[in-house]
Amino acid sequence: MERATDPAVQTTPMSLREQLQGSIVELGLGAALEQGLLEALHAEVKRNPVMARVDQVLVNEDRVFAVYRPFGEQPPVHHVNVPLRGVQQTSATEPVVGADGYLTDQAVTRHEVPGLGRSSMGEPVALVMHRTESATAASALKSFASGRDGVQYGTHFLIDKDGTIYQTASLGQKTLHVGKIKSRCVEEGTCSEEESRLAEKRGFNPTATHNHEKAKQYPQRYPLNEDSVGIEVVARHVDGSWEAPTAAQTVAINRLVGILQQQYGLGEQDVYAHDVVSYKTLGEGAGLYQPAAVVDNERVQQGGPSR
Numbered sequence: 001m002e003r004a005t006d007p008a009v010q011t012t013p014m015s016l017r018e019q020l021q022g023s024i025v026e027l028g029l030g031a032a033l034e035q036g037l038l039e040a041l042h043a044e045v046k047r048n049p050v051m052a053r054v055d056q057v058l059v060n061e062d063r064v065f066a067v068y069r070p071f072g073e074q075p076p077v078h079h080v081n082v083p084l085r086g087v088q089q090t091s092a093t094e095p096v097v098g099a100d101g102y103l104t105d106q107a108v109t110r111h112e113v114p115g116l117g118r119s120s121m122g123e124p125v126a127l128v129m130h131r132t133e134s135a136t137a138a139s140a141l142k143s144f145a146s147g148r149d150g151v152q153y154g155t156h157f158l159i160d161k162d163g164t165i166y167q168t169a170s171l172g173q174k175t176l177h178v179g180k181i182k183s184r185c186v187e188e189g190t191c192s193e194e195e196s197r198l199a200e201k202r203g204f205n206p207t208a209t210h211n212h213e214k215a216k217q218y219p220q221r222y223p224l225n226e227d228s229v230g231i232e233v234v235a236r237h238v239d240g241s242w243e244a245p246t247a248a249q250t251v252a253i254n255r256l257v258g259i260l261q262q263q264y265g266l267g268e269q270d271v272y273a274h275d276v277v278s279y280k281t282l283g284e285g286a287g288l289y290q291p292a293a294v295v296d297n298e299r300v301q302q303g304g305p306s307r
Contacts, residue, residue, distance in 0.1 A: 016054060017042050020066060023057035037082070041066045044080035047258035048291060051078060059084065081251060083107060097263055101170030107255060108157075111166040113144045116154050117173030124171070126223035126270045127260055128178055128277065129253075129285040130155055131235040131242055137166065140234060144168055153177065155230030157256060163248030165256055177230030179278040180210035181222040187276070206279055219269075222277035229260060233288050242283050250290055257289055 014022075020041055024034050045051045045066055056067040065081040083106075096104050102112075132140040137160035144154035155177045158166045169175050185191035186199050202208045213221040233253065235243040245253065257271060273285030 016045050016051070019054040020045065020057065023054060023066075027057060027059055029059070037064060037084075040082040041080070044082055044255070044258070047262070048078070048080050048254070050291075051080060080254075097171050101172035102167055103171075103259065105259060107252070108165045108167050111141065111158075111168055112170075113141065113152075113154065113168045115147075115152050116144055116175055117169035118176065119174060120172060121174040121226060124223075124227055124229045124260075124264055125218045125266070126228045126272060127257060127266065127289075128155075128223060128228050128230050128272050128274055129288040130177065130230060130232040130274045131237070131284050131288070132158070132232050133237050133284075134234065135236055137161075137164070137234050140232065141166070141168070151176065155232040157229070157231045159231065159233045159249050159252050159256070161234050161246050161249065163246070163252040165252050171229065174225045175230055176225055177232075178223065178225045178228060178274070179280070180206045181213050181224060181277050182206075182279065183209050183213055184220065184222050223270075223272060228272075231256060231288075237281060237284075242281075242286070245288055245290075249288075253289055254291060257291075 017038070021034075021038055024037055024041070029037065041057070041064065045054065051066070051068050052070070053068055054066045055069045058065040058067060062084050063081045064084050065079045068078040070076070070078070098104055101117075102108075102110055132143075134140045134143065137158055140154075140158055144152065144158075147153065153176045154168060156167060156169045156171060156175055158168055160166070183191075183195075183199055185195050191199060198212065199209075202212070214224055218224075218227060231253070233245055233249055235245065237243075260266065261270075268291060271289050273283075273288070274280050275282055275284040275286065
């Protein structure tokens with residue numbers, strides 16, 4: 001049975017951390033959990049700019065939610081959440097990238113795909129969001145391993161329908177996930193006269209455009225395999241449109257993106273949809289990362305997405 005703190009809106013000028021601390025104590029989960037839960041929820045609240053305050057903390061059998069209700073009981077309702085099991089099993093340290101390039105966060109399952117990681121990659125400058133065009137994580141992982149025409153393609157992370165995050169390659173190695181990049185200035189309408197002239201001369205020539213663009217420094221160009229992290233979400237392309245992420249996937253995407261942004265000093269402008277930067281099916285990476293994701297009252301009251 002779900003327990004909740006008093007949903008009254010905070011009116012005193014307390015910090016977000018203080019608001020969380022008071023609400024967490026009221027849950028009565030015990031001192032052993034309170035500090036870890038405070039640190040985990042506070043980190044998630046800080047990552048979401050929509051969370052102007054914390055009005056309520058909810059807990060069900062497997063997740064804990066910090067809730068912001070800007071208009072009281074009327075929608076919209078904003079929330080962030082953390083897995084209760086992760087807080088129970090780990091200390092309240094921030095997730096880090098280990099020496100082997102794998103995240104130490106308990107929300108991330110290590111599933112290394114031999115051969116997927118290729119040559120060394122420096123510190124990434126961007127994240128690229130993809131969809132798998134497959135129905136299950138198992139089929140995507142099989143594709144990562146088997147490759148195509150003797151070459152393995154895939155991303156560093158794969159997010160299943162239930163929100164499970166798999167890390168498939170080291171963050172110290174590049175994977176083949178971006179492909180040939182488009183001209184950024186052409187796509188965004190910011191080309192100089194010289195760049196416009198060169199683009200017109202090339203015409204539609206993805207190889208020539210890629211070779212021209214890769215000589216530039218980021219962010220004058222789009223991210224490449226050599227300097228970006230790939231995140232793939234299990235979803236199909238059905239009847240001309242892509243499946244939207246499940247609620248559990250949205251939570252997992254936001255958590256993973258937040259961890260990587262913090263680790264590498266990346267901003268919202270450094271998160272890209274794959275079809276924006278490369279020649280892919282329209283919408284393939286669109287609508288996956290939703291930093292200000294809103295959920296309705298019913299979903300929050302039911303404890304949010306299950307895992």
